[in-house]
Amino acid sequence: MVKQTIRNKPNKLIVRIKTRASRKAQIQAFFANHGRKALLIGGEMLAWTGTALVVVIAALGKSAESFSGVGLWSSLVPFAGMVLLLSVVVFLVFKQWMTVRPTMLRRSAYLPAIIAMLIALGAGWFSVGREFHRELVNLRLMVGGVQEAERATLSHQVYAAYRRTDLAQMQALVERAKPYEATIREAADTFGVDPEVMMGIGAAESSFLPRDSKDGGRGLFQITAPPKAILERVARQLGDKPLDWRNTRHNALLGAATWRFYQKEMKNDLFLSLLAYNIGPKNGGLISIMRQYGARDFATIQPYLQNLPRDYPIRVLTAALAFRLYRIEGKLPRYEEGDNAMRIQRIGIPGLRM
Numbered sequence: 001m002v003k004q005t006i007r008n009k010p011n012k013l014i015v016r017i018k019t020r021a022s023r024k025a026q027i028q029a030f031f032a033n034h035g036r037k038a039l040l041i042g043g044e045m046l047a048w049t050g051t052a053l054v055v056v057i058a059a060l061g062k063s064a065e066s067f068s069g070v071g072l073w074s075s076l077v078p079f080a081g082m083v084l085l086l087s088v089v090v091f092l093v094f095k096q097w098m099t100v101r102p103t104m105l106r107r108s109a110y111l112p113a114i115i116a117m118l119i120a121l122g123a124g125w126f127s128v129g130r131e132f133h134r135e136l137v138n139l140r141l142m143v144g145g146v147q148e149a150e151r152a153t154l155s156h157q158v159y160a161a162y163r164r165t166d167l168a169q170m171q172a173l174v175e176r177a178k179p180y181e182a183t184i185r186e187a188a189d190t191f192g193v194d195p196e197v198m199m200g201i202g203a204a205e206s207s208f209l210p211r212d213s214k215d216g217g218r219g220l221f222q223i224t225a226p227p228k229a230i231l232e233r234v235a236r237q238l239g240d241k242p243l244d245w246r247n248t249r250h251n252a253l254l255g256a257a258t259w260r261f262y263q264k265e266m267k268n269d270l271f272l273s274l275l276a277y278n279i280g281p282k283n284g285g286l287i288s289i290m291r292q293y294g295a296r297d298f299a300t301i302q303p304y305l306q307n308l309p310r311d312y313p314i315r316v317l318t319a320a321l322a323f324r325l326y327r328i329e330g331k332l333p334r335y336e337e338g339d340n341a342m343r344i345q346r347i348g349i350p351g352l353r354m
Contacts, residue, residue, distance in 0.1 A: 061135025221255030
């Protein structure tokens with residue numbers, strides 16, 4: 001009897017091992033089958049979502065262009081009607097897809113996902129074209145309201161300034177800036193600011209010819225009298241090294257920290273922060289002027305600047321745009337030639353969200 005019991009123990013162990021192996025195989029088969037299915041459905045949904053976004057943006061942008069204005073019957077009602085029509089069309093397309101989808105699945109489990117992804121690829125190709133870019137701009141103007149209208153106006157001032165620029169002189173400035181670029185990018189990364197805009201500030205301040213100026217500016221970024229908090233931040237960054245205004249790295253760190261300070265003060269408004277950098281802290285700086293006259297943005301502060309350079313942000317961003325174009329294309333394209341204008345606008349101005 002004891003021998004029989006001993007003999008049965010290995011048999012039971014074998015049965016358990018086989019049972020566990022069978023369950024493991026079943027679990028693996030379940031996840032393999034359902035995981036593939038989930039992946040296909042996820043890819044299909046993602047493809048349709050991307051396609052829908054491109055179609056909706058293009059349609060709304062076209063509608064915003066066609067029915068621009070404030071008239072109730074000439075603009076607002078037709079635009080609302082187009083939105084309603086677009087919703088109906090999207091619903092009908094989705095309904096039709098769900099109707100034919102089972103037929104496609106009977107032919108192949110991969111067919112719906114493949115067709116959806118091919119359609120998404122077509123939408124993606126359209127989204128990088130000139131037509132979609134124009135409709136995207138129209139939609140941004142509609143949604144962004146006054147702020148986006150001001151941003152678009154100022155952006156076109158930058159493009160116009162680039163068009164008027166002597167590209168030979170700008171090319172010489174770009175070449176002159178190359179020895180300082182790595183240092184400026186390090187400073188920009190340290191304080192979390194846009195490095196190409198920092199290059200533009202350097203171009204506007206010193207033309208990359210570091211010197212001491214008559215108004216007290218020093219070095220590459222023409223630092224005058226930064227707030228104490230900025231000096232302390234840069235000192236911490238330098239560690240035990242004494243601050244030297246004429247040292248290129250120290251000057252770049254001061255410039256980046258100063259602009260970051262004004263960005264925070266101006267609530268990340270690009271144009272106002274650049275203007276504040278140019279005005280400096282004298283008599284309370286730009287923030288004091290804005291409070292005095294009740295100005296709220298770059299457009300409303302300009303009448304009160306008197307002899308101060310209103311075009312300073314435009315000059316900075318024009319140079320920043322040139323640095324970006326040179327980095328991307330290896331040259332400075334003429335704005336008015338061929339389709340350069342649309343291509344340059346798609347590349348965009350550094351510091352401005354696209």
